Amino acid sequence: MTDHFAQGDDADGPNANDLRFDMRGDASSEWNQTVFRILLEALNAKKADWGLPDMPDAYFMDLISEKFLRVRAYWRSAQRKVKDDGEMESWDEVESRLAQEQDTRGKAARQNERRANVSNVIVNSYTLLT
Numbered sequence: 287m288t289d290h291f292a293q294g295d296d297a298d299g300p301n302a303n304d305l306r307f308d309m310r311g312d313a314s315s316e317w318n319q320t321v322f323r324i325l326l327e328a329l330n331a332k333k334a335d336w337g338l339p340d341m342p343d344a345y346f347m348d349l350i351s352e353k354f355l356r357v358r359a360y361w362r363s364a365q366r367k368v369k370d371d372g373e374m375e376s377w378d379e380v381e382s383r384l385a386q387e388q389d390t391r392g393k394a395a396r397q398n399e400r401r402a403n404v405s406n407v408i409v410n411s412y413t414l415l416t
Contacts, residue, residue, distance in 0.1 A: 300324060309361050313351050322350050363387070 300306065300321045308317040329338075329346055364384060366375045375383070 302328075307354060307358070309358050313354055313358075318354065322347060322354070325350050 300317060302324050305321055305324060307321055308315055311318055313319075313322075326343060326347055329350075330343070333340075364380065366377070366380055367383075369375055369379075
């Protein structure tokens with residue numbers, strides 16, 4: 287559907303009541319840009335109710351685009367990959383791989399937090415001594 291829309295065929299574009307990104311496409315694809323504009327219109331309609339700052343549309347469009355890129359990266363990492371032996375991962379293997387990656391990220395985050403806490407203790411102790 288997204289291909290037909292991009293080629294200018296009679297395919298309908300994104301439905302505002304059932305928005306779907308083209309996860310295989312780039313953020314600059316015509317489909318995704320249309321989705322971004324629909325989201326921006328919805329955001330502008332609710333901006334005052336949500337207490338958002340009065341910023342230019344380009345600012346919010348950048349936020350929407352950046353969020354899409356993060357979601358698409360996660361979506362891509364959750365897809366089945368080809369293993370070294372040429373076979374496709376099973377969905378159980380995908381789940382295991384994602385859990386292992388999450389554990390690795392969690393360990394790194396905890397280690398960084400411990401380092402920051404130690405640095406703060408050292409700085410605060412030095413401040414008290416002077």
